[in-house]
Amino acid sequence: xxxxxxxxxxxxxxxxxxxxxxxxxxxxxxxxxxxxxxxxxxxxxxxxxxxxxxxxxxxxxxxxxxxxxxxxxxxxxxxxxxxxxxxxxxxxxxxxxxxxxxxxxxxxxxxxxxxxxxxxxxxxxxxxxxxxxxxxxx
Numbered sequence: 001x002x003x004x005x006x007x008x009x010x011x012x013x014x015x016x017x018x019x020x021x022x023x024x025x026x027x028x029x030x031x032x033x034x035x036x037x038x039x040x041x042x043x044x045x046x047x048x049x050x051x052x053x054x055x056x057x058x059x060x061x062x063x064x065x066x067x068x069x070x071x072x073x074x075x076x077x078x079x080x081x082x083x084x085x086x087x088x089x090x091x092x093x094x095x096x097x098x099x100x101x102x103x104x105x106x107x108x109x110x111x112x113x114x115x116x117x118x119x120x121x122x123x124x125x126x127x128x129x130x131x132x133x134x135x136x137x138x
Contacts, residue, residue, distance in 0.1 A: 008042055023055060024044065026043035027043045028082060030077060043067060091117070097114075
C-alpha cells in the first residue's frame, strides 16, 4: 500500500487542474515502513518545467537540488517515483507517461510509485501494479 502524509496529499490536491490550469508535477520521496511505501516529501512545479494544459515535463534542475537536500538531511528517505496532474475526471496514463515510467523503472532495482492527480480521482501505480487508492497518514 502507498501511504501519503496528509500535508503532502494537500499539496498535491492543491495542483488539481481546474479551468484552463496547466499540468503540475514533481518527484516523490519517502521510505518503506514494513510492507508500506510512505510518501513524505514531494517537489512541486518549478519555473523551468514545461507545463501545458495536457502535458508536464519536469525540466527544472531545482527538483534534483531539493531532492538531494532531502536525501542528505534524512538518511532513511529515498527516491520513490514521480507525480503529475491530468485534466481528466478519472485520470489514466498516456502513452508518453507509460513510456517514461518504463524507462525510469528500468534504471531502478525496486518498484517505483507513479501518481496522477485527476479532477475527481487519483491514479496510483506501484511498479507494474495499479492500486485502487492511496491512503493518507499523519
